[in-house]
Amino acid sequence: xxxxxxxxxxxxxxxxxxxxxxxxxxxxxxxxxxxxxxxxxxxxxxxxxxxxxxxxxxxxxxxxxxxxxxxxxxxxxxxxxxxxxxxxxxxxxxxxxxxxxxxxxxxxxxxxxxxxxxxxxxxxxxxxxxxxxxxxxxxxxxxxxxxxxxxxxxxxxxxxxxxxxxxxxxxxxxxxxxxxxxxxxxxxxxxxxxxxxxxxxxxxxxxxxxxxxxxxxxxxxxxxxxxxxxxxxxxxxxxxxxxxxxxxxxxxxxxxxxxxxxxxxxxxxxxxxxxxxxxxxxxxxx
Amino acid sequence: xxxxxxxxxxxxxxxxxxxxxxxxxxxxxxxxxxxxxxxxxxxxxxxxxxxxxxxxxxxxxxxxxxxxxxxxxxxxxxxxxxxxxxxxxxxxxxxxxxxxxxxxxxxxxxxxxxxxxxxxxxxxxxxxxxxxxxxxxxxxxxxxxxxxxxxxxxxxxxxxxxxxxxxxxxxxxxxxxxxxxxxxxxxxxxxxxxxxxxxxxxxxxxxxxxxxxxxxxxxxxxxxxxxxxxxxxxxxxxxxxxxxxxxxxxxxxxxxxxxxxxxxxxxxxxxxxxxxxxxxxxxxxxxxxxxxxxxxxxxxxxxxxxxxxxxxxxxxxxxxxxxxxxxxxxxxxxxxxxxxxxxxxxxxxxxxxxxxxxxxxxxxxxxxxxxxxxxxxxxxxxxxxxxxxxxxxxxxxxxxxxxxxxxxxxxxxxxxxxxxxxxxxxxxxxxxxxxxxxxxxxxxxxxxxxxxxxxxxxxxxxxxxxxxx
Numbered sequence: 001x002x003x004x005x006x007x008x009x010x011x012x013x014x015x016x017x018x019x020x021x022x023x024x025x026x027x028x029x030x031x032x033x034x035x036x037x038x039x040x041x042x043x044x045x046x047x048x049x050x051x052x053x054x055x056x057x058x059x060x061x062x063x064x065x066x067x068x069x070x071x072x073x074x075x076x077x078x079x080x081x082x083x084x085x086x087x088x089x090x091x092x093x094x095x096x097x098x099x100x101x102x103x104x105x106x107x108x109x110x111x112x113x114x115x116x117x118x119x120x121x122x123x124x125x126x127x128x129x130x131x132x133x134x135x136x137x138x139x140x141x142x143x144x145x146x147x148x149x150x151x152x153x154x155x156x157x158x159x160x161x162x163x164x165x166x167x168x169x170x171x172x173x174x175x176x177x178x179x180x181x182x183x184x185x186x187x188x189x190x191x192x193x194x195x196x197x198x199x200x201x202x203x204x205x206x207x208x209x210x211x212x213x214x215x216x217x218x219x220x221x222x223x224x225x226x227x228x229x230x231x232x233x234x235x236x237x238x239x240x241x242x243x244x245x246x247x248x249x250x251x252x253x254x255x256x257x258x259x260x261x262x263x264x265x266x267x268x269x270x271x272x273x274x275x276x277x278x279x280x281x282x283x284x285x286x
Numbered sequence: 287x288x289x290x291x292x293x294x295x296x297x298x299x300x301x302x303x304x305x306x307x308x309x310x311x312x313x314x315x316x317x318x319x320x321x322x323x324x325x326x327x328x329x330x331x332x333x334x335x336x337x338x339x340x341x342x343x344x345x346x347x348x349x350x351x352x353x354x355x356x357x358x359x360x361x362x363x364x365x366x367x368x369x370x371x372x373x374x375x376x377x378x379x380x381x382x383x384x385x386x387x388x389x390x391x392x393x394x395x396x397x398x399x400x401x402x403x404x405x406x407x408x409x410x411x412x413x414x415x416x417x418x419x420x421x422x423x424x425x426x427x428x429x430x431x432x433x434x435x436x437x438x439x440x441x442x443x444x445x446x447x448x449x450x451x452x453x454x455x456x457x458x459x460x461x462x463x464x465x466x467x468x469x470x471x472x473x474x475x476x477x478x479x480x481x482x483x484x485x486x487x488x489x490x491x492x493x494x495x496x497x498x499x500x501x502x503x504x505x506x507x508x509x510x511x512x513x514x515x516x517x518x519x520x521x522x523x524x525x526x527x528x529x530x531x532x533x534x535x536x537x538x539x540x541x542x543x544x545x546x547x548x549x550x551x552x553x554x555x556x557x558x559x560x561x562x563x564x565x566x567x568x569x570x571x572x573x574x575x576x577x578x579x580x581x582x583x584x585x586x587x588x589x590x591x592x593x594x595x596x597x598x599x600x601x602x603x604x605x606x607x608x609x610x611x612x613x614x615x616x617x618x619x620x621x622x623x624x625x626x627x628x629x630x631x632x633x634x635x636x637x638x639x640x641x642x643x644x645x646x647x648x649x650x651x652x653x654x655x656x657x658x659x660x661x662x663x664x665x666x667x668x669x670x671x672x673x674x675x676x677x678x679x680x681x682x683x684x685x686x687x688x689x690x691x692x693x694x695x696x697x698x699x700x701x702x703x704x705x706x707x708x709x710x711x712x713x714x715x716x717x718x719x720x721x722x723x724x725x726x727x728x729x730x731x732x733x734x735x736x737x738x739x740x741x742x743x744x745x746x747x748x749x750x751x752x753x754x755x
Binding site: 014017018021022023053054216217218 | 491493494496497658660685686721
């Protein structure tokens with residue numbers, strides 16, 4: 001899945017054709033909000049044909065299907081699941097049982113064995129039920145927070161500062177981590193404001209998000225750069241792990257580094273950094 | 287004493303223009319030019335015919351000249367670039383003689399060596415005094431540099447300056463001086479400002495263009511040319527100008543100061559000059575208002591003639607001092623030959639301009655192009671029309687990889703060492719054909735509608751009339 005997920009309108013052949021080279025870790029071909037009601041079937045077929053004929057070597061592919069309160073969602077799943085996608089984004093996720101239903105449909109399609117799910121939580125009820133949603137299926141890779149629909153649902157004013165979504169963001173991260181899955185932050189919707197994007201992305205990372213979605217290819221590089229651990233972070237994490245392993249080998253109960261005790265949260269943070277940097281770490285903290 | 291003539295008609299009569307002669311125009315007023323149409327209407331009205339019209343470029347606004355071809359007023363065309371209805375008419379075989387398509391450097395070469403003899407040069411001048419001291423930087427129709435008009439002014443039999451801004455004598459600054467001008471005509475307007483220069487040329491927002499541009503900037507860095515004193519030229523838009531954007535970022539982070547930028551000058555290059563990233567700009571034409579403002583005020587923004595810019599027969603010319611040029615292409619073949627003249631259906635829609643001049647002159651020539659434009663692969667077996675020879679092209683950069691000319695093994699090694707996505711050009715072609723299918727071959731008649739003259743005077747290709755479907 002990676003750290004940056006880019007929305008690609010499902011009815012735009014030019015963007016679909018070039019999706020693999022735009023710098024995203026995962027592209028989300030959008031059959032929901034980007035496509036008008038009377039174009040859903042055409043967009044579905046376009047995505048299917050693209051997935052079957054194009055090679056998207058540079059990224060993973062996923063599809064945002066239509067919501068379960070529309071007549072399109074099941075056709076979306078049954079069409080694209082056989083076309084070689086890596087994941088499905090499920091919009092308006094509010095209950096674990098809905099995700100289970102989708103999971104069961106995928107279980108019935110042999111080609112869909114490896115397909116992962118990313119529930120998009122974008123309502124008050126969804127945020128309330130985030131842990132239940134995140135723990136509802138083994139296929140779930142991460143929880144994706146959608147702030148635009150969420151703030152409309154709760155009647156808040158959406159701002160760049162994000163104070164109105166602070167609590168929800170925290171709840172999403174908490175629920176995702178508790179269920180052992182990743183947390184993906186909402187896109188920053190001002191395409192031109194790169195400074196604003198940076199601030200928002202740094203904040204999301206600090207809150208514990210593992211990545212961020214975007215609606216513009218211009219944002220992908222910045223998001224990846226911020227989420228990818230800095231050299232210092234990686235070096236520190238390696239030192240932590242080396243120190244802990246050394247302490248374990250020499251039978252010491254407690255490891256310390258730079259005069260400070262290395263306890264479990266520090267180790268877990270170090271392991272997360274190394275995972276994000278793509279460095280394999282088999283250590284288990286007992 | 288005054289060289290002002292009471293009307294354009296009187297000036298034309300005074301110049302001695304007769305049927306069968308050659309007239310010339312520059313293209314600094316681009317798609318806002320009123321002068322060419324105005325002059326040819328008057329020439330037609332005088333009953334003068336069989337005229338060869340030698341303009342540095344033609345734009346859609348010059349479509350009105352088609353009726354002068356139909357009536358026989360114009361029977362030959364000589365230019366470096368053409369687009370719009372006039373180009374369509376030529377493609378459809380309306381002109382009796384094949385059009386002569388030159389380069390921005392080849393045209394002054396031909397003018398100077400006499401192979402393009404101009405009888406009367408009509409110079410649209412944003413600013414002129416009564417004796418014919420001209421500049422392009424003052425007046426309501428300011429266009430900036432008058433570089434393409436200078437060889438004409440120097441060598442034409444007679445020179446008529448047409449202005450909508452008569453100044454007191456002496457005018458200043460002086461781009462073309464009075465010693466070269468025979469007559470001055472004052473008209474209400476020489477052009478539509480919105481068509482002369484754009485407000486500001488913008489760096490593209492197309493994400494694919496930026497992918498290409500980032501790679502192109504990486505190529506420049508890997509080549510070893512990105513260091514203090516670098517000089518470069520890019521096109522005025524698309525991935526070409528976006529390359530300047532990414533190169534600028536590398537220059538800023540590396541603390542690198544360039545010697546000069548050249549072109550076709552845009553606001554972006556002006557910004558680099560004003561930010562201290564270039565010492566100088568060498569300007570043969572201005573593309574936007576910022577460039578016009580800058581050339582007017584900044585002594586480090588230097589106006590040059592087309593001859594100084596790219597004439598291969600001059601003692602030297604500026605393209606020979608260029609480190610890097612970044613250019614576009616409508617087609618490129620597996621021998622790296624480039625077409626910028628015809629589209630894939632064989633229709634004339636452009637021309638070399640300075641493409642083949644800068645490609646030959648620069649130390650590093652980079653072609654930037656989408657591998658696929660809509661459904662059309664850009665890399666082909668053979669270009670429809672060869673304009674820039676493959677031996678002058680070093681790298682093709684697309685969004686799906688870059689191909690290095692096999693004659694540049696040194697460059698290939700450097701790019702591979704830097705981990706850049708180098709692939710064989712044939713592989714790029716096959717990649718495109720796998721996505722879009724193999725393009726259908728276009729058929730042509732045997733009728734030659736144009737000659738493609740390389741900058742040294744050699745005819746390197748012919749343009750054939752596309753067969754009707």
